[in-house]
Amino acid sequence: MNRRRRPFNYFKIFGLIAAIAAMVYFSLYISPTIQQAMLPTPTPTRSPDSIIAEAEQALADGKLTRGIELYQQAVVLIPNEPKLYIEMAKGSMWLGDPAKAQTEAENALLLNPNNSTAHAVRGWALSAQGNYLDAEISLKRALEIDPNNALAHSYYAEMLTDIYLSGKGALDTIDLMREESRVALSLGPGMFETHRARGYVLEATANYKEALSEYESATAINNKIPDIHISLGRIYRIMEVYDKAVNSFTVASQLNPNDPTPLLLISRIYYTIGEFGKAEQYARQAVTISPTDPNLRGNLGVTYYKNQKYENAIEELGLVVNGGQDDSGNLVEPLALTGDSIRIPEYYYTYGLALVRTGNCGEALPIFSRIIDTVSAADEISIYNANVGIEMCAEQLSITPTVGSAPTEEITPTP
Numbered sequence: 001m002n003r004r005r006r007p008f009n010y011f012k013i014f015g016l017i018a019a020i021a022a023m024v025y026f027s028l029y030i031s032p033t034i035q036q037a038m039l040p041t042p043t044p045t046r047s048p049d050s051i052i053a054e055a056e057q058a059l060a061d062g063k064l065t066r067g068i069e070l071y072q073q074a075v076v077l078i079p080n081e082p083k084l085y086i087e088m089a090k091g092s093m094w095l096g097d098p099a100k101a102q103t104e105a106e107n108a109l110l111l112n113p114n115n116s117t118a119h120a121v122r123g124w125a126l127s128a129q130g131n132y133l134d135a136e137i138s139l140k141r142a143l144e145i146d147p148n149n150a151l152a153h154s155y156y157a158e159m160l161t162d163i164y165l166s167g168k169g170a171l172d173t174i175d176l177m178r179e180e181s182r183v184a185l186s187l188g189p190g191m192f193e194t195h196r197a198r199g200y201v202l203e204a205t206a207n208y209k210e211a212l213s214e215y216e217s218a219t220a221i222n223n224k225i226p227d228i229h230i231s232l233g234r235i236y237r238i239m240e241v242y243d244k245a246v247n248s249f250t251v252a253s254q255l256n257p258n259d260p261t262p263l264l265l266i267s268r269i270y271y272t273i274g275e276f277g278k279a280e281q282y283a284r285q286a287v288t289i290s291p292t293d294p295n296l297r298g299n300l301g302v303t304y305y306k307n308q309k310y311e312n313a314i315e316e317l318g319l320v321v322n323g324g325q326d327d328s329g330n331l332v333e334p335l336a337l338t339g340d341s342i343r344i345p346e347y348y349y350t351y352g353l354a355l356v357r358t359g360n361c362g363e364a365l366p367i368f369s370r371i372i373d374t375v376s377a378a379d380e381i382s383i384y385n386a387n388v389g390i391e392m393c394a395e396q397l398s399i400t401p402t403v404g405s406a407p408t409e410e411i412t413p414t415p
Contacts, residue, residue, distance in 0.1 A: 048074050048077040048078050051070055051073050051074045051077070052070075052071070052074050052084070054070050055067045055068075055070035055071045055074060055087070056087075058070060059087070059090075059091060059224075060222070060224065061224060062224025062225070062226075062255050064091045064094055064095050064255075064256070065095065067087075067091050068088050068091045068092065068095075071084050071087055071088045071091070072088065075088075080111055081111075082108035082109075082111045082112045082115050082118055083108075085104045085105065085107040085108035085111070085118070086104070086105065086108050086115070086117055086118055086121055088101075088104045089101040089102075089103075089104035089105040089108070089118075089121045089122075089125065090121060092104060092125075093121070093124060093125060093128065094225050094226065094227060094256075095226075095256060095258070095259075096256065096258075096259050096261075098124075098125040098126075098128035098129050099125070099129065101121065101124070101125040101128075102122055102125035102126060102129070105118050105119075105121040105122035105125060106122060108121075109122065114145055115145075116142045116143075116145040116146035116149045116152060117142070117149065117151055117152070118142075119138045119139070119141045119142035119145065119152070120138070120139060120142035120149060120151050120152035120155050121151075121155070122138045123135040123136070123137075123138030123139035123142065123152075123155055123156070123159065124139075124155040124158070124159070126138060127139075127155070127158065127159035127162055132159060132162070132163050132168070135159050136156075136159065139152055139155055139156045139159060140156075143156070148187055149187075150184050150187035150188030150191055150193070150194055151184075151188070151191075151193055153180050153181075153183045153184035153187060153194075153197075154180075154181070154184040154188070154191075154193040154194050154196070154197035155193075155197070156180045156184075157177050157180035157181040157184055157197040157198070157200070157201055158197050158200055160173055160176050160177035160180060161177045161200050161201050161204045164177060164204060165204055174205065177201050177204075178201055178205075180197075181194075181197050181198040181200075181201040182198070184197055184198065185197075185198050190221065191221070192218050192221040192222045192225070192228075193218075195214045195215070195217040195218035195221065196214070196215070196218045196227075196228060196231070198214045199211045199212075199213075199214030199215040199217075199218065199231060200231070202214060203231070203234065203235060208235055208238055208239060211235055212232070212235045212236075212239075215228060215231050215232050215235065216232070219232065224255060225255070226251075226252040226253075226255040226256040226259060226262075227252070229248045229249070229251045229252035229255070229262075230248070230249065230252045230261060230262060230265070232244075232248040233245045233246075233247075233248035233249040233252065233262070233265060234265075236248060237265070237269060242269050242272075242273060245265075245269055246266055246269055249262040249263075249265050249266045249269075250262065250266070253266075257289075258289060259289070260285075260286035260287075260289040260290045260293065260296055261286075263282045263283075263285045263286040263289070264282075264283070264286045264295075264296060264299055266282045267279045267280075267281075267282035267283040267286065267299060267303065268299070270282065271302070271303060271306070276303055276306040276307050277307065279303045279306070280300070280303040280304065280306075280307055283296070283299050283300040283303045284300060286299070286300070287300050291326065291328065291330040291332075292330050292331060292332055292333075293332075294319065294320045294323075294332050294333060294334065294335045295320075295335070295343065297316045297317075297319050297320050297332055298316070298317060298320040298335065298343065298344070298346075298347035299343075300316050301313045301314075301315075301316030301317035301320065301347065301350065301351065301354075302317075302346060302347065302350050304316060305317075305350050305353065305354050310354045310357045310358050311358065313350065313351070313354040314351065314354045314355060314358065317347055317348075317350060317351035317354065318351065319332040319334075320332070320334065320335050320344075320347045320351070321334060321335070321347065321348060321351050321367070322334055335347065337370055337371065337374050337375070338374070341375075345371055345375050345379060345382035346381075346382070348367055348370070348371055348382075349367070349368070349371055349382055349385040349386050349389065350385075351367060352364040352365075352367040352368050352371075352386070352389045353385065353388070353389050353392075355367070356389050356392045356393055356396070359396065361392075361393035361396055361397055364389055364393060365389075365390065365393055367389075368386040368387075368389045368390050368393075369386075371383070371386040372386050372387075
């Protein structure tokens with residue numbers, strides 16, 4: 001009962017209070033900072049307007065693929081805006097993909113069936129695929145909705161020109177395409193598309209100087225579209241200004257490296273002026289881009305022949321005439337020999353001549369006979385070279401030629 005009580009240990013009390021205070025301070029101020037630092041840094045969501053602005057700039061700079069990718073990002077954020085699909089369709093057309101352009105234009109029409117420009121771009125895409133009937137329906141619908149749509153008039157003029165060049169137009173097609181191009185230019189004098197369409201009509205009607213002027217006007221408005229440089233190159237080539245033609249095609253190839261067309265055209269220029277080594281170089285580059293295209297294979301085979309690489313020529317031209325696979329497994333469909341073709345007979349008779357040069361007249365003679373029986377009599381070069389091949393085989397086989405007669409020197413077509 002008389003047990004003495006221990007005195008208070010004030011040091012322990014102060015220590016306990018300090019520990020509690022430290023725990024409270026850590027909980028309130030330090031712990032949230034640590035947890036926040038461990039969380040991933042949030043990524044700010046870009047506004048649709050900034051994405052669209054960047055897409056527009058990419059297309060203006062000639063970065064067509066990038067522009068389309070950005071518009072696709074914008075579509076995710078604004079799925080109900082027809083304009084985005086229309087711009088993607090235009091970009092796809094400039095990249096040479098009319099099927100994709102048609103799909104995008106139709107997506108725009110699902111959102112707004114009365115969008116005049118969407119109908120116009122759809123007609124443009126259909127025309128590029130050779131579907132002129134549906135293209136005309138779309139373009140006329142565009143003009144019903146907005147008779148002052150300069151784009152629709154431009155695309156309509158181009159479609160009529162395509163029909164005219166294909167030989168399928170009516171008697172008044174040439175007058176209609178001229179009028180449509182004039183209307184387009186009057187409605188949109190500062191638009192790239194209207195000058196391009198007017199130039200195309202003038203080119204098709206052999207008004208090359210005027211066509212060149214219109215194409216140059218289009219280039220002054222927008223020089224980042226590959227197609228306009230191909231158009232310029234065509235005119236320079238016709239006018240035999242070959243250095244400028246090569247330069248224009250080179251720019252087109254740089255703007256769209258996935259299109260073999262400019263390289264093919266450069267190859268043909270060098271072939272024309274007798275620089276067969278350069279012609280072969282560009283022909284090979286074109287085939288690398290599109291190895292299943294029989295026309296590119298045919299062009300390469302012709303350049304091989306001119307460079308006296310007969311085995312290589314037989315390999316390439318054999319794929320054109322007979323079809324088959326190359327060493328890399330690329331399947332090439334044969335090109336049928338028709339009476340209205342321009343380039344295909346050249347592939348056939350060159351193939352036959354290469355076979356003759358390597359002593360394979362048994363394979364060559366049937367090809368020469370097919371040419372004589374199939375191509376138009378107006379195609380004097382093909383008939384001539386087929387007869388050359390027959391005479392060469394006659395000399396090899398010591399027989400009398402049975403189809404026509406010809407000297408033994410081949411002639412090269414003038415483009």
